[in-house]
Amino acid sequence: MLRDITIGQFYPVDSAIHRLDPRTKLAGTFVFLVSLFMTKSVIGYLLATAALVCCIRLSRVPFKFITKGLKAILAVLLISVSFNLFLTQGEIIFRIGFLKVTKEGLKIAGFMAIRLIYLVIGSSVMTLTTTPTQLTDGLEKSLGFLNKLNIPVHEIAMMMAIALRFIPILIEETDKIMKAQQARGADFESGNIIRRAKALVPILVPLFVSAFRRAADLANAMEARCYHGGAGRTKMRPLEYSAADKKAYIIMLIYILIIAAADFIGF
Amino acid sequence: MNIIKAAHIFYDYVLRDENDNIVETTHALTDFDLEVEKGSFVCLLGHNGCGKSTFARLINALNLPKEGTLLVDGMDTKDGRLTLNIREKAGMVFQNPDNQIISNVVEEDVAFGPENIGVPREEIIKRVDEAIDAVGMSAYRYKSPNQLSGGQKQRVAIAGIMAMRPECIVFDEPTAMLDPDGRKEVLEIAHRLNREEGITVVLITHYMEEAVNADRIVVMEKGRIALDKNGQKMDGSPREIFSKVDDLRALALTVPVITELAHELRTEGIPIPEGILTRTELVEALKPYF
Numbered sequence: 029m030l031r032d033i034t035i036g037q038f039y040p041v042d043s044a045i046h047r048l049d050p051r052t053k054l055a056g057t058f059v060f061l062v063s064l065f066m067t068k069s070v071i072g073y074l075l076a077t078a079a080l081v082c083c084i085r086l087s088r089v090p091f092k093f094i095t096k097g098l099k100a101i102l103a104v105l106l107i108s109v110s111f112n113l114f115l116t117q118g119e120i121i122f123r124i125g126f127l128k129v130t131k132e133g134l135k136i137a138g139f140m141a142i143r144l145i146y147l148v149i150g151s152s153v154m155t156l157t158t159t160p161t162q163l164t165d166g167l168e169k170s171l172g173f174l175n176k177l178n179i180p181v182h183e184i185a186m187m188m189a190i191a192l193r194f195i196p197i198l199i200e201e202t203d204k205i206m207k208a209q210q211a212r213g214a215d216f217e218s219g220n221i222i223r224r225a226k227a228l229v230p231i232l233v234p235l236f237v238s239a240f241r242r243a244a245d246l247a248n249a250m251e252a253r254c255y256h257g258g259a260g261r262t263k264m265r266p267l268e269y270s271a272a273d274k275k276a277y278i279i280m281l282i283y284i285l286i287i288a289a290a291d292f293i294g295f
Numbered sequence: 296m297n298i299i300k301a302a303h304i305f306y307d308y309v310l311r312d313e314n315d316n317i318v319e320t321t322h323a324l325t326d327f328d329l330e331v332e333k334g335s336f337v338c339l340l341g342h343n344g345c346g347k348s349t350f351a352r353l354i355n356a357l358n359l360p361k362e363g364t365l366l367v368d369g370m371d372t373k374d375g376r377l378t379l380n381i382r383e384k385a386g387m388v389f390q391n392p393d394n395q396i397i398s399n400v401v402e403e404d405v406a407f408g409p410e411n412i413g414v415p416r417e418e419i420i421k422r423v424d425e426a427i428d429a430v431g432m433s434a435y436r437y438k439s440p441n442q443l444s445g446g447q448k449q450r451v452a453i454a455g456i457m458a459m460r461p462e463c464i465v466f467d468e469p470t471a472m473l474d475p476d477g478r479k480e481v482l483e484i485a486h487r488l489n490r491e492e493g494i495t496v497v498l499i500t501h502y503m504e505e506a507v508n509a510d511r512i513v514v515m516e517k518g519r520i521a522l523d524k525n526g527q528k529m530d531g532s533p534r535e536i537f538s539k540v541d542d543l544r545a546l547a548l549t550v551p552v553i554t555e556l557a558h559e560l561r562t563e564g565i566p567i568p569e570g571i572l573t574r575t576e577l578v579e580a581l582k583p584y585f
Contacts, residue, residue, distance in 0.1 A: 159403075161399060242393070245389065245394035245395065249394060249395035249397075252387040253382070253386070253408040254382045254459065255407075255411050261411060262413050262416060262419065
């Protein structure tokens with residue numbers, strides 16, 4: 029289950045999407061998310077689907093790899109879909125016991141599911157095509173204006189980058205701890221939810237202890253390498269927009285305008 | 296010329312309770328003196344808790360001595376304005392390879408140090424090229440550190456230090472978490488950097504075999520340089536130090552296997568010289584008896 033978390037992972041191939049500036053990709057993802065929540069029309073969803081499929085094809089990341097990330101949100105998806113399905117008032121289609129399914133509920137639940145799935149796929153496409161360092165560089169640069177409000181943008185970006193770097197390490201460690209506890213007879217698979225949750229405690233405690241130890245080590249190593257915050261720092265590969273980025277921005281603009289127009293006309 | 300000059304250093308670890316009362320004080324370094332010559336390869340040996348890692352942290356100005364002065368290339372570590380210069384001059388490689396790599400791409404991690412000290416862009420690229428090449432990791436330049444072995448990760452960490460163009464590298468048990476192959480890789484690089492780039496190496500280790508090729512060995516005990524039974528400081532060439540087998544044993548330290556074998560043969564009455572360090576030396580010494 030832990031291995032299914034693809035969020036924050038990078039898929040190393042060379043593609044048009046991979047080569048884009050991270051700021052462009054962030055903006056693109058943002059535009060895509062806005063369009064998903066803005067549109068209420070079928071045409072809008074079709075357009076979003078087309079855009080998503082185009083991006084995935086261009087990125088050369090296998091579709092299977094992208095959808096692996098969906099398993100992690102399956103529970104959230106089921107809960108929100110069933111809430112919408114059963115609790116929306118309106119024209120009743122059929123009943124199962126005290127639960128009633130309405131026409132409106134069906135529609136909302138359907139759209140909700142599509143939105144959530146596209147949301148995860150859309151952001152996975154971004155993280156899969158952007159190295160964590162590029163991603164945090166992009167965030168740092170595009171949110172740089174927040175510095176004026178005394179928000180430590182560089183420090184937050186650095187924390188994100190480190191968190192992303194340590195995700196696979198901590199996953200591996202969790203695996204190791206689980207195996208060690210299982211070797212001593214711990215049981216994570218049987219029993220009801222409460223029992224299983226309780227069984228997680230012997231995993232979480234050592235995991236936290238080790239995470240803190242790693243954090244202290246890393247802080248030392250960073251200091252030893254002259255890290256002293258964002259002031260006076262230079263970059264080996266500073267972000268620069270290319271011609272492809274300009275084209276991408278134009279495509280984004282056209283995309284959002286068409287969706288808005290489709291909604292306005294009311295398809 | 297001495298790159299590291301420690302005079303009368305004291306350092307305590309203080310354990311306090313919630314009300315800031317001192318519960319326990321551990322003297323990590325007591326009146327410790329050490330001078331390290333530029334370009335030399337010095338090995339610090341000692342039992343757990345003898346203060347050798349503490350000393351490493353002091354060199355890097357991660358901790359400051361309670362008393363005494365520590366000069367790194369003439370700069371006092373107590374002077375806060377010089378901290379970054381000192382860390383640039385004297386890099387440090389830690390034990391756990393995973394916990395000192397910051398980035399998800401080898402190249403970016405190597406660039407972290409020079410970026411921090413504000414090196415211009417073209418110069419960073421040049422330094423990263425050289426540093427990655429110096430540790431033989433060019434083929435892994437764009438790989439993720441997660442795909443590397445422990446020894447390779449440690450080499451990346453060394454490249455990260457090399458990219459800051461240090462004059463001295465302190466290795467704090469760099470091989471403790473590595474398999475024998477990784478251990479060999481890291482040691483070879485430490486020796487090569489010392490030989491070819493003239494970098495002063497301070498190697499802190501538990502493994503006696505790793506100390507055999509050093510220029511000088513310093514044995515530590517209870518926060519100072521250990522004394523042998525004649526009251527002499529245990530500070531000298533590997534041959535001198537490892538000939539004091541009994542003194543080392545008294546400090547709960549071992550000697551390299553070959554040296555131990557030679558020593559046992561000697562105590563059994565075979566007149567071969569003390570302080571044999573390598574297999575070839577032992578073979579040569581035993582030849583007359585065949």
